[in-house]
Amino acid sequence: xxxxxxxxxxxxxxxxxxxxxxxxxxxxxxxxxxxVDVSRPAVSQHLKVLREAGLVGxxxxxxxxxxxxxxDGLVALKRYLDGLWGDVLQAxxxxxxxxxxx
Amino acid sequence: xxxxxxxxxxxxxxxxxxxxxxxxxxxxxxxxxxxVDVSRPAVSQHLKVLREAGLVGxxxxxxxxxxxxxxDGLVALKRYLDGLWGDVLQAxxxxxxxxxxx
DNA sequence: ACTTACCGTAAGTCATGGCTTACCAAGAAT
DNA sequence: ATTCTTGGTAAGCCATGACTTACGGTAAGT
Numbered sequence: 001x002x003x004x005x006x007x008x009x010x011x012x013x014x015x016x017x018x019x020x021x022x023x024x025x026x027x028x029x030x031x032x033x034x035x036v037d038v039s040r041p042a043v044s045q046h047l048k049v050l051r052e053a054g055l056v057g058x059x060x061x062x063x064x065x066x067x068x069x070x071x072d073g074l075v076a077l078k079r080y081l082d083g084l085w086g087d088v089l090q091a092x093x094x095x096x097x098x099x100x101x102x
Numbered sequence: 103x104x105x106x107x108x109x110x111x112x113x114x115x116x117x118x119x120x121x122x123x124x125x126x127x128x129x130x131x132x133x134x135x136x137x138v139d140v141s142r143p144a145v146s147q148h149l150k151v152l153r154e155a156g157l158v159g160x161x162x163x164x165x166x167x168x169x170x171x172x173x174d175g176l177v178a179l180k181r182y183l184d185g186l187w188g189d190v191l192q193a194x195x196x197x198x199x200x201x202x203x204x
Numbered sequence: 205a206c207t208t209a210c211c212g213t214a215a216g217t218c219a220t221g222g223c224t225t226a227c228c229a230a231g232a233a234t
Numbered sequence: 235a236t237t238c239t240t241g242g243t244a245a246g247c248c249a250t251g252a253c254t255t256a257c258g259g260t261a262a263g264t
Contacts, residue, residue, distance in 0.1 A: 011113035023189040063231040069190045087125040088171045165261040
């Protein structure tokens with residue numbers, strides 16, 4: 001749920017690939033594993049990290065678990081970056097001011 | 103310059119701390135090192151990663167190197183997340199539609 | 205000129221984490 | 235009831251990467 005976890009979760013390429021697949025629509029673990037070139041257990045582990053970051057959620061559907069993208073983790077990350085963005089703009093403005101002193 | 107590098111760069115806590123310090127204003131390497139509990143060379147290595155991601159830039163000022171936040175890397179990351187966000191909303195909309203079929 | 209401050213790079217150490225195989229549990233199907 | 239599919243967890247391996255110390259190089263101060 002915290003932006004730090006979203007950041008760490010999305011930093012890994014294959015985990016990001018799994019997430020991007022889910023962003024296009026809900027899918028079972030097996031389906032996700034087929035889209036990536038790692039084993040199915042590896043995908044399960046990635047899903048755990050994504051789940052703890054609030055980026056995805058699960059709904060059991062019989063024997064299979066259907067994963068889907070969740071808003072929370074992404075919103076947290078977007079908010080964090082927007083905060084940084086504001087500060088960066090401020091820093092730029094400050095620098096313009098400073099350059100007037102020559 | 104690519105969002106992948108920004109993601110990887112900001113995923114590390116101490117590197118993120120260095121970046122956040124720069125976002126509040128330009129600083130020399132030594133000053134940055136004093137704000138974090140790792141050695142100065144470690145900070146230099148983090149700055150290299152941040153620089154390659156387009157998140158920071160340098161301006162030599164005499165003997166010291168003044169680092170500052172750069173827009174490019176952050177913009178790239180924000181764009182990527184906005185794309186994801188759009189897809190997530192679409193996926194949610196699709197799911198609402200699907201639930202009408204019961 | 206010599207020393208001191210500032211910084212980047214090299215080499216080596218060590219922990220983190222991503223991957224695999226093996227195993228186990230639960231639901232579907234026959 | 236047994237088999238087959240689906241998937242989470244455990245244990246172990248191994249590469250990546252974050253950190254340290256040591257070194258070299260340039261600019262400023264005296």
